Amino acid sequence: MRAIAASSAHSAPSPARQSRKRVPMARAPHVAEDDEMNTRNFDLIALGVGMAAVNAANKCASAGWSVAVVDELPYGGTCALRGCDPKKMLRRGAEIIDAARLMHGKGIEPNDIAINWPDLVAFTQTFTDKMPGRIENGLKSNGVTTLHGKARFVGEDTVEIDGLGQFQANHFLIATGAKPRTIEVPGSEHLTDSTEFMRLDALPERILFIGGGFISFEFGHIAARAGSKVCIIDRGERPLKGFDADLVERLVARGEEVGVQLRRRTSLKAIEKDGTGFLVTVETDNKTRGLRADLVVHGAGRVPAIDRLDLAAAHVEAGDKGVEVNAYLQSTSNPKIYAAGDAADTQGAPLTPVAVFEGKVAASNMLKGNRTKPDYAGVPSAVFTVPELTRVGMLEEEAREAGHDIRVVENDTGDWYSNLRVGESCAATKVIIDNESDTILGAHLLGPEYGEIINFFGLAVRLGLTTSELKKMVSVYPSVGSDLGSMV
Structure with missing residues (x-):
């Protein structure tokens, strides 16, 4: 079962197969709000146009602020264009191959199934190629000025954008994401x-x-x-x-x-x-x-992509983990500036959902004053291997170090019906429970579709649900979700 660029999975590898030539990625067009660029003063300028910036920009614009966003890359950020979304579309090919292999001898003959890599990459681009334009049009429809180019600070409240000149703002959001270390x-x-x-x-x-x-x-x-x-x-x-x-x-x-x-x-x-x-x-x-x-x-x-912003010109303190911010995502050294997502040094994991709610929190605090702190409880994460590995809350050793009296419920779920049905024997769960309160402190799952189940555990951690309450959930059967009660 090899990746193929022709029709046969059994063909000898061709020179093209070993090529490092890359399929071009569509870039968003250069757009200026008007040729004169008469309006250069804004209530907010967001640097970087990933999910943190998009959510913050739309929120502030809907409140009546004048808002601009700028990015030297196509709009959409890492997740939509270069990370989570296209990666999981590529993973779909691996899922199909693996699923067929697991069912070999159980009614499926997998020998003629193979991945056509160029076609799979083209499939991901049916999503990624459209995203920059969709995001830009959405921002424009909300009254946000969209700018393209490299931006750097030249003062506490001013940035210079290559080819466009200088722009001033009452507030800035640094949301430039991360780059390879x-x-x-x-x-x-x-x-x-x-x-x-x-x-x-x-x-x-x-x-x-x-x-x-x-x-x-x-x-x-x-x-x-x-x-x-x-x-x-x-x-x-x-x-x-x-x-x-x-x-x-x-x-x-x-x-x-x-x-x-x-x-x-x-x-x-x-x-x-x-x-x-x-x-x-x-x-x-x-x-x-x-x-x-x-x-x-x-x-x-990966590391925060902030090195080209000339933060010193804006008196913004930053370290290896990003812009130094207080509990409200405001710069500790320049009150005009906030930061969110991978560019900010916060308690949040480098995950898209975290960037989204940090962007919203930063926007709320800029609009209303510092009233809201981001809540990082119950945020799940997953490694989308085949099968997937997931986590939410504390590891077992973290719970013990924190002084909790815990019980650990472990299950080898490889022979449970939901996994037997698909032929996967590599599946297991470990749930960390506080004995005193009966609440979930952490959940760790490895298995097919457990990226969906971990969301229920995330909700339980966030809301402080007990195991008794979780077991009251009535699920569709047979489904992977119906295994939840047996995991605790």
Whole structure:
């Protein structure tokens, strides 16, 4: 079951298959509100046009403020254009391949099923190509001025946009998102990032992912189902550190079954071009060795994309985690400026839903004064491997360290009907419960469609529901949701 650029899954790999040529990504057109740009003073200018900025801009505009947004990239941000949404569309191909394999011998013959990678990439672009225009038109219809170009501060209340000049505002929202972390090793220019990966016109035979986080595991699982040989190197002993360790190990074992190899305690030292591929030098337990790959993908984390804003000119303090803000998302050093999403140093995880509600909270505080603090309780997250790994609330060790008297309900759900039905035996759950209050402190799930079930646990954590209350829910049967009561 290989990715194919022709009709046969059994064809020998062609040179095109190993190509790093990328399918072009549509860019939003350059738009100025008017040729004269007479209006250069606004109540709010949002820097970056991802989900945090869009929500804040629309909220402030609907309240009667004059609002402008600016981005040097097509409107939509990482999630809609370069992350969550297109990634999960690519994952659909992997789901189909995996589902067919799991049902082999159970009535399905999977031998003729394969991923046509160019067609799958084109499918993602049916979504991403339309988004910048839709978002821009939506902003315009709400009275927001849309600007395009690189912006940087030239004063406490002024930015300069390349090609357009200077603009002043009473408030700014910094919502420029994140970018891949810089990896300083010889040959780092040969790294492919996740954005480029999703635009490749073909997948090569051998792919090496750097780092043991979301990007490496999610794209590694997709690539393996598409026929590539996948290796992930991770500096530590434990990948996906934010998730339950026991479930991570189950996922690692499941990945190995389909060709996702993990090398622990392994650091990247150098990348050297070697013919049509690369020779990658790595170090494991103080010993160096070379690994050969046709593509080396950066999955070693992301950092706030704020370095080009010249924050010092606006007296804005920032660190490695982003713009330093108070509990109301206001800059600690310049009261005119707020920050939200991946560009802000907050308690929130780098997730799109967090950026959305932080954008709304920042807008509310700019409009009404600092009254609202973001609520991060019960925000779930997921690694969209196949199957998916999810989490909400505390890990077991975090609950114990916080002094809770807990009970841990663990289930191997691989033989439960909802998983038996689809042939998946790799499924398990771990729920952390406070003995005194009977409330959910944390839930950790690995299995098909558990990305939906974790939302119920997120609601339980957010509202303080007890396990008794959760068990009262009457679900459609048979459905994955009907397993919820048995998980606690």
